[in-house]
Amino acid sequence: MTDYGVGIGWRPEIAGFVAGLPGLRFAEVVAESIHDHDDLPPGLAELRARGVAIVPHGVRLSLGGAEPVEPDRVRHLARAAERLAAPLVSEHIAFVRAGGVEAGHLLPIPRSREAVDAIVANVERTQAELSVPIALEPIAAVFDWPDNELDEGDFLTEILDRTGALLLLDVANVYANALNRGDDPAALFDRIPLERIAYVHVAGGAEHDGIYHDTHTDTVPPAVYDLVADLCARHRPPALMLERDGHYPPADDLRAELDAIAKSSGYPAVT
Amino acid sequence: MTPPAGDHVTSTGAGPRPGDHVTSPGAGLRAGDHAGQPGGAARSLADRQAELVGTLTSGAPVPEGFDARLVETARVALLRKRAGEVAKAWPALAASHGREWNAAFARWAATRPTQGSLRDGWDLAREVGAGLRSDAAEELAAREALQVYDGEHAPRPRRLPAVRRGDGGVLIQVAGRLRTLRWPSG
Numbered sequence: 001m002t003d004y005g006v007g008i009g010w011r012p013e014i015a016g017f018v019a020g021l022p023g024l025r026f027a028e029v030v031a032e033s034i035h036d037h038d039d040l041p042p043g044l045a046e047l048r049a050r051g052v053a054i055v056p057h058g059v060r061l062s063l064g065g066a067e068p069v070e071p072d073r074v075r076h077l078a079r080a081a082e083r084l085a086a087p088l089v090s091e092h093i094a095f096v097r098a099g100g101v102e103a104g105h106l107l108p109i110p111r112s113r114e115a116v117d118a119i120v121a122n123v124e125r126t127q128a129e130l131s132v133p134i135a136l137e138p139i140a141a142v143f144d145w146p147d148n149e150l151d152e153g154d155f156l157t158e159i160l161d162r163t164g165a166l167l168l169l170d171v172a173n174v175y176a177n178a179l180n181r182g183d184d185p186a187a188l189f190d191r192i193p194l195e196r197i198a199y200v201h202v203a204g205g206a207e208h209d210g211i212y213h214d215t216h217t218d219t220v221p222p223a224v225y226d227l228v229a230d231l232c233a234r235h236r237p238p239a240l241m242l243e244r245d246g247h248y249p250p251a252d253d254l255r256a257e258l259d260a261i262a263k264s265s266g267y268p269a270v271t
Numbered sequence: 272m273t274p275p276a277g278d279h280v281t282s283t284g285a286g287p288r289p290g291d292h293v294t295s296p297g298a299g300l301r302a303g304d305h306a307g308q309p310g311g312a313a314r315s316l317a318d319r320q321a322e323l324v325g326t327l328t329s330g331a332p333v334p335e336g337f338d339a340r341l342v343e344t345a346r347v348a349l350l351r352k353r354a355g356e357v358a359k360a361w362p363a364l365a366a367s368h369g370r371e372w373n374a375a376f377a378r379w380a381a382t383r384p385t386q387g388s389l390r391d392g393w394d395l396a397r398e399v400g401a402g403l404r405s406d407a408a409e410e411l412a413a414r415e416a417l418q419v420y421d422g423e424h425a426p427r428p429r430r431l432p433a434v435r436r437g438d439g440g441v442l443i444q445v446a447g448r449l450r451t452l453r454w455p456s457g
Contacts, residue, residue: 066317099321101328104385105349107320114316142345146336208351211344217355246355 004053005267006258007241015043017251023270024052026239031056034080048084056080058091064109065095069122078129088198090135090168110145111155123163135198137168140176140214153191160196170201171227176214186230199239202228202261216245220257228264240265328384350377353385361392367404393420416444
């Protein structure tokens with residue numbers, strides 16, 4: 001993947017702000033917000049025409065579900081990638097439904113052999129329909145399964161090795177998990193194939209009841225920028241993007257967060 | 272009005288999608304049936320995932336071996352996130368509860384797995400019914416005039432004109448466009 005530098009998660013609420021970023025070359029859109037029978041959301045087609053690479057980011061495939069991934073959802077993701085001429089797509093190492101019930105959130109899967117087999121099978125089913133690579137994102141989890149057989153590094157590496165998938169690394173998730181488990185966040189960087197990172201998410205969070213939640217609706221904590229700098233010193237990924245999903249702050253605040261990502265990664269500012 | 276991105280996907284395309292399965296409140300409890308089975312360790316990943324979803328969305332007991340405090344933290348965070356999403360789709364409904372919205376929504380949603388924020392807010396508003404504040408009643412009336420919702424499947428646009436009584440007048444929908452006729456004041 002070419003170097004795209006600093007990007008942003010495109011959302012309808014901040015479409016005007018995103019359209020006004022002069023140096024932008026990379027954005028991500030929630031795949032499920034693109035509808036097969038409708039035009040592309042206003043603003044997105046214009047970004048595409050400007051040459052901004054746009055990656056569809058699936059949130060409801062449930063790749064980590066024990067049940068086979070739903071073919072309609074896979075086709076939808078593949079179609080979104082084609083319409084956007086996307087260089088890749090992304091989804092999560094997580095499940096979002098089971099037994100026909102929607103969880104309404106990304107849930108962790110056990111770090112067990114059985115769960116690795118299940119997600120590898122679902123990633124392969126998805127790859128069979130895609131004409132571009134898929135990047136997989138490890139999630140932030142408030143709790144762990146009791147029967148983990150693998151540590152996080154081995155678990156991620158095995159999934160990536162067996163599927164040939166790329167990695168979408170969310171440094172805010174790495175930060176959240178380490179904080180909540182009492183681990184050193186940067187320690188994970190030594191255990192995963194950093195050269196497989198397609199791009200990086202940077203997001204904010206908040207603490208409730210002594211647990212750090214990866215909310216995407218709060219400011220990015222300074223420690224997350226430090227983690228970005230640490231990661232880039234080891235191996236700078238081709239793109240890093242701000243992921244914000246609500247409680248959108250004034251444009252100046254968003255600009256400041258984009259500039260902070262540029263500063264910690266060494267990429268040029270896009271604002 | 273456009274529902275938030277995450278919801279809309281279940282209402283696109285023809286016919287029901289797998290994600291549209293009707294789940295009655297408490298359906299997640301079904302997963303708890305397995306809890307008493309002997310040889311729990313051999314249970315499939317599918318059953319165990321369903322059991323966990325039941326805990327988080329229907330208040331079923333925390334599966335064995337999980338940290339109950341952390342699972343409860345996740346359950347509460349999930350309800351807080353859902354409350355925020357429903358507030359975006361149903362701003363008047365949420366505003367009518369003021370600062371009590373998160374708590375009120377959480378009480379209602381604790382045993383109801385999400386059907387997406389459009390339907391969650393719709394179900395809640397219908398349940399409150401005559402108790403809705405006037406602006407929330409109007410928000411509901413506008414949605415009812417624009418879309419057909421049977422309470423079980425994704426709402427669909429109305430093909431025929433519709434008239435609904437709102438608090439301050441009558442809402443008329445023709446060809447997907449909504450007009451309000453206000454009652455003469457005084």
